[in-house]
Amino acid sequence: MTEPVVVCTFGGTSQAGQDETEAALTLGRRVGEARGGELRWLVLGSAPVELDAIARRHAVVAVDHAEDAKLDTAGPDARVEAVAQYAAETQPRLLIFNQDFDSRRIAPRIAARIGATAVMNGLGIDVAETGGLHVISAAYGGDTNVVYAPDPSRPCVVALMANAVVAEPAGGSAAPPETRSVALDLSAVEERIEVLEPARTEGPRLEDAEIVVAGGRGLGSPENFKLVETLAEALGGMAAASRPLVDEGWIDSSRQVGLTGKITRPALYLAVGVSGATQHMAGCAAAKTIVAVNTDADAAIFRHARYGIVGDCLEILPELIRAAAQMGAG
Amino acid sequence: MNILVCVKQIPDPAGPQELNNDNTLKREGKLILDESDSYGVEIALQLRDTAGEGEVTLISMSPGEPSGLRTALAMGADKAIHVVDDTLHGADALSTAKVLAAAVQRAGDYTLVIAATESTDGYTGTVPAQLAEILGLPSVTFAKSIRVEGGKVHVDRQTEAGYDVVEADVPAVVTVTAGVVEPRYPSFKGIMAAKKKPLETLAVSDLGLDLSSWGQNIVSVEDAPSRAAGEKIEDDGEAYLKIVEFLEEQKVI
Numbered sequence: 001m002t003e004p005v006v007v008c009t010f011g012g013t014s015q016a017g018q019d020e021t022e023a024a025l026t027l028g029r030r031v032g033e034a035r036g037g038e039l040r041w042l043v044l045g046s047a048p049v050e051l052d053a054i055a056r057r058h059a060v061v062a063v064d065h066a067e068d069a070k071l072d073t074a075g076p077d078a079r080v081e082a083v084a085q086y087a088a089e090t091q092p093r094l095l096i097f098n099q100d101f102d103s104r105r106i107a108p109r110i111a112a113r114i115g116a117t118a119v120m121n122g123l124g125i126d127v128a129e130t131g132g133l134h135v136i137s138a139a140y141g142g143d144t145n146v147v148y149a150p151d152p153s154r155p156c157v158v159a160l161m162a163n164a165v166v167a168e169p170a171g172g173s174a175a176p177p178e179t180r181s182v183a184l185d186l187s188a189v190e191e192r193i194e195v196l197e198p199a200r201t202e203g204p205r206l207e208d209a210e211i212v213v214a215g216g217r218g219l220g221s222p223e224n225f226k227l228v229e230t231l232a233e234a235l236g237g238m239a240a241a242s243r244p245l246v247d248e249g250w251i252d253s254s255r256q257v258g259l260t261g262k263i264t265r266p267a268l269y270l271a272v273g274v275s276g277a278t279q280h281m282a283g284c285a286a287a288k289t290i291v292a293v294n295t296d297a298d299a300a301i302f303r304h305a306r307y308g309i310v311g312d313c314l315e316i317l318p319e320l321i322r323a324a325a326q327m328g329a330g
Numbered sequence: 331m332n333i334l335v336c337v338k339q340i341p342d343p344a345g346p347q348e349l350n351n352d353n354t355l356k357r358e359g360k361l362i363l364d365e366s367d368s369y370g371v372e373i374a375l376q377l378r379d380t381a382g383e384g385e386v387t388l389i390s391m392s393p394g395e396p397s398g399l400r401t402a403l404a405m406g407a408d409k410a411i412h413v414v415d416d417t418l419h420g421a422d423a424l425s426t427a428k429v430l431a432a433a434v435q436r437a438g439d440y441t442l443v444i445a446a447t448e449s450t451d452g453y454t455g456t457v458p459a460q461l462a463e464i465l466g467l468p469s470v471t472f473a474k475s476i477r478v479e480g481g482k483v484h485v486d487r488q489t490e491a492g493y494d495v496v497e498a499d500v501p502a503v504v505t506v507t508a509g510v511v512e513p514r515y516p517s518f519k520g521i522m523a524a525k526k527k528p529l530e531t532l533a534v535s536d537l538g539l540d541l542s543s544w545g546q547n548i549v550s551v552e553d554a555p556s557r558a559a560g561e562k563i564e565d566d567g568e569a570y571l572k573i574v575e576f577l578e579e580q581k582v583i
Binding site for chain 2: 076080100101104105106107108109111112113115116117118119120121134137138139140143144145146147148149150151154192193194195196197198199200211235236243244247252253254260262267268270278289291293297302305306307308309310311312315316319320323324327
């Protein structure tokens with residue numbers, strides 16, 4: 001094994017999760033091809049149903065499956081220890097995670113444990129002529145892209161942001177991957193954080209919505225957020241919010257769009273009273289079409305919107321609700 | 331209850347950001363308390379005041395004058411440890427975590443180490459978890475609220491789905507997300523008092539660390555590209571029809 005490129009995922013099978021896994025595998029494969037390192041896929045916990053098909057699609061050389069009862073509970077301490085043991089054995093050059101709340105918890109710790117560099121908010125990885133890695137990441141809340149050249153003598157841990165890389169199959173017919181079970185000893189691990197009440201995951205997920213109507217501070221008051229919810233319902237979509245509204249308690253954080261909330265990818269993202277701060281845009285930049293309504297003609301959101309209306313969302317929302325209801329009825 | 335708060339001093343994000351030749355951020359002018367850190371300071375002050383005893387100690391690594399630290403002292407923190415050393419120029423997250431860990435170990439007994447989820451400038455969100463790893467402490471992330479009771483810290487922790495309620499033994503490292511409390515403004519009395527509060531300035535050698543190389547160089551720093559903007563129209567009372575038309579085209583309604 002020469003400095004393999006390893007993509008690490010946690011057990012899980014949601015569609016968004018699979019898309020992101022495939023994006024990470026695409027990136028890993030490209031880096032491996034550019035600098036000559038085999039692509040391995042480390043699966044922690046239960047394997048996704050389509051594991052073999054996905055692995056072949058992306059020309060994964062080997063699937064390393066780490067199974068242990070302690071890895072099924074999503075405990076960060078077991079995951080950190082498992083990846084550290086794996087890294088000691090496999091000596092990866094590059095370890096790619098999909099960035100989410102779980103990986104943001106553990107990737108920095110793994111890097112500290114194995115003496116790796118860590119780049120979070122990853123947007124892509126180029127291979128320099130020298131063979132060194134150039135890792136592109138978002139800084140300043142997404143305003144700025146920084147390119148890091150990690151020390152080639154250490155492993156590098158990268159957390160890849162959702163929608164940063166478009167998944168693309170390898171093409172051709174890859175040989176089936178070698179599959180092996182990773183030998184781990186997690187007997188000494190005791191999770192130090194106990195989850196007393198897990199957050200409830202009920203109903204549809206914002207990440208899967210085809211139509212998102214998002215409200216921002218420009219709505220002025222919590223009562224006006226109901227207009228956003230009504231329009232979302234009339235359009236058969238979901239209501240969402242920028243972070244200030246969640247911080248103010250108008251709506252719970254399961255509807256927060258942005259770098260620290262949900263990364264959405266709807267066909268239509270209708271933003272009303274949203275200024276378009278970069279933190280927010282990170283959560284909707286992958287929308288096929290963005291339509292924006294804002295009183296401020298200079299609002300950043302207009303830089304991203306296919307259609308932008310400079311106007312009062314409290315006048316426009318009721319009209320849209322009426323039109324949507326009429327169309328729906330007709 | 332003694333609480334340590336890791337804070338960062340940064341160039342004012344509202345002003346122009348200039349780079350050095352090695353693409354690191356120029357940190358030569360007046361530095362301010364990173365707004366992300368003001369939430370952790372506020373939570374620490376509230377926990378101390380609820381407990382009715384103990385001290386809030388600031389821990390910071392940054393060049394220059396401790397102007398941002400004075401702001402947090404003026405808010406009500408009791409003292410500060412400031413690591414200032416030219417050799418730390420360009421330090422990466424893990425080296426920063428090592429420096430902060432060494433400073434934490436000098437700070438005496440503590441119940442919690444509080445830090446922001448991520449800084450405003452570098453935005454990597456790695457240092458607190460690495461600090462916990464180095465100190466061998468539980469790392470509780472993305473806290474909305476923190477309560478300490480019976481040797482445990484209880485945290486409402488943000489996740490993809492909402493909030494988990496979690497607990498861990500203390501001492502622990504807890505990261506706080508921005509916006510979860512309203513940070514107090516320093517009062518005039520606070521500002522005057524801050525000038526006399528203990529502020530210990532340390533060099534890397536005082537911490538017994540040998541840090542000679544960083545894990546990464548910065549190749550370039552550029553504005554993030556934005557997507558090509560489309561049509562922008564002033565509302566004349568009927569601009570909504572444009573959206574309706576568009577939604578019809580898209581077969582949304």
